[in-house]
Amino acid sequence: MTSTHLSRRSFLGATVAGGLGLALSGCGFGRQEQAAEGESTLSVWDSFTTEPVNTSFNAINDAFSAANDGVTVDRNIVQYDQLTALAKTAMASGDGPDLVYYSVGKGNAGILVDAGLLAPLDDIAEEAGWTSSIAPFALREATFDGVLYGLPNESEVSGWWYNKSLLDQHGLAVPESADDLLALTETAKGLGIVPVAYGQGDFYTSFWLFSQVACNIMQSDALGRLVYENEGAWNSPEMVAAIQTVFVDWHQAGVFGENVNALKAQDATDLWTGEQAFLLVNGSWATGTHAEALPDRELGMMPLPSLDxxxxxxxAGSGGAFWLSANAQEPEVARDFLEYVFSDDALTIWVEQAQLVPPVQFDSSDYDTNELQQRIATAASGDGDPEQNLGYQVNHGLAAAPFLNMMTEGFQAIIAGDKTPQQQADDLQAAWEEGL
Structure with missing residues (x-):
């Protein structure tokens, strides 16, 4: 069976009531009491707080427990911003989880690797056949210095959701180019509708939009070499021009509405699902949420309108991965769980119930999915040509804390009019080099 703790409110908008002290003491964080002889309790921390993923992960945990007599999954659910603040200290003290679901990249799980807090998974990867069953880009994102430490869980693409039904209602088309977008913006302002819902009030939302900009300017191969192999630069003339177009020109034209720096990701989502915006900067991870919010509308997702x-x-990238603590109290049970994550039974839950796109080969037509899921699954697998149609998330790979912070602070400064695109590009390059 599964025991759960902590808030199930929205991952994007929730806060953990009472602060860190409550999170650590009153809501189930830390180790539970020792299991009885012959029984095992697997401690898992995750941030699957939105539906339908939250309920689906409970179902996977219950199925794992049912298939393994004497095993209980003790699940702690916490908002991701709080998880990043707690995980390193708790795992170092030995009071952390056996498994933690954490973001990939040097500036995220890489910090735990550098601190010696995660266990290598190369041996289980070979035994379980992950090297042939899991997408190469996903394994790449969970590998540090040639060693695999994580099990990537989902393929995600970041893009622009659109409400075609709402656009059709006003005689408008889905914008494909910058000119299309600016024309839509003028009409939308006259209607009192936000053209594109986007907010930079959270730490991570600028990662999505800047990733899209970089993908469209550099395309897949060149961006991959920069993100993972440090070949190239963030302050090229082309990148500066693209930052100017999206974060200055489009903002000043009203593409993103008002109060961009004050708007949080959940606020932007609420605007869109409330049909107060035509488009939304977001990603494939929200497919289930959007389908539930707008069941009678024709929805879709597209890449950033063409800049050139x-x-x-x-x-594209992995939404996150499962990582095994080097101090796990139940390491063998944790390894069994990792092997179960992409079993046939678990895969059905991920695809049909959670409405995610796992980074493994599967035929979505074999599952009970709706038309929207089929379309998003196609996009997340590269829309027919992954090498051309899928780029990378710039906050993954070699991106470390200085670079992540500079994206958040720098793009907020640009929107506020306190920084130029050239200054931001130069600062991004300096922060990237500092992180290396």
Whole structure:
């Protein structure tokens, strides 16, 4: 069976009531009492707080427990911003989880790797056949210095959701180019509708939009070499021009509405699902949520409108991965769980109930999915040509804390009018080098 703790409110908008002290003491964080002889309790921390993923992960935990006599999954659910603040200290003290679901990249799980807090998974990867069953880009994102430490859980693409029904209602088309977008913006302002719902009030939302910009300017191959191999630069003239177009020109034209720096990701989502915006900067991870919120509307997702009149590339990556603590009290049970994550039974839950796209080969037509899921699954697998149509998330790979912070602070400063695109590009390059 599964025991759960902590808030199930929205991952994007929730806060953990009472602060860190409550999170650590009153809501189930830390180790539970020792299991009885012959029984095992697997401690898992995750941030699956939105539906339908939250309920689906409970179902996976219950199915795992049912298939393994004497095993209980002790699940702690926490908002991701709080998880990043707690995980390192708790795991170092030995009071952390056996498994933690955490973001990939040097600036995220890489910090735990550098601190010696995660266990290598190369041996289980070979035994379980992950090297052939899991997408290469996903394994790449969970590998540090040639060693695999994580099990990537979902393929995600970041893009622009659109409400075609709402656009049709006003005689408008889905914008494909910058000119299309600016024309839509003028009409939308006259209607009192936000053209594109987007907010930079959270730490991470600028990662999505800047990833999309970088993908469309550099395309897949060049961006991959920069993000993972440090070949290239963030302050090229082309990148500066793209930052100017999206974060200055489009903002000043009203593309993103008002109060961009004050708007949080959940606020932007609420605007869109409330049909107060035509489009939304978001990603494939929200497919289930959007389908539930707008069941009678024709929805879709597209890459950033073309900046050069030609290229449109989704930014893609793993939404996160499961990582095994080097101090796990139940390491063997944790390894069994990792092998179960992409079993046939679990895969059905991920696809049909959670409405996610796992980074493994599967035929979505074999599952009970709706038309929207089919379309998003196609996008998340590269829309027919992954090498051309899927780029990378710039906050993954070698991106470390200085670079992540500079994206958040720098793009907020640009929107506020306190920084130029050239200054931001130079600062991004300096922060990238500092992180290396």
């Amino acid at each position: 009149g030609e290229h449109r590339v989704y930014s």
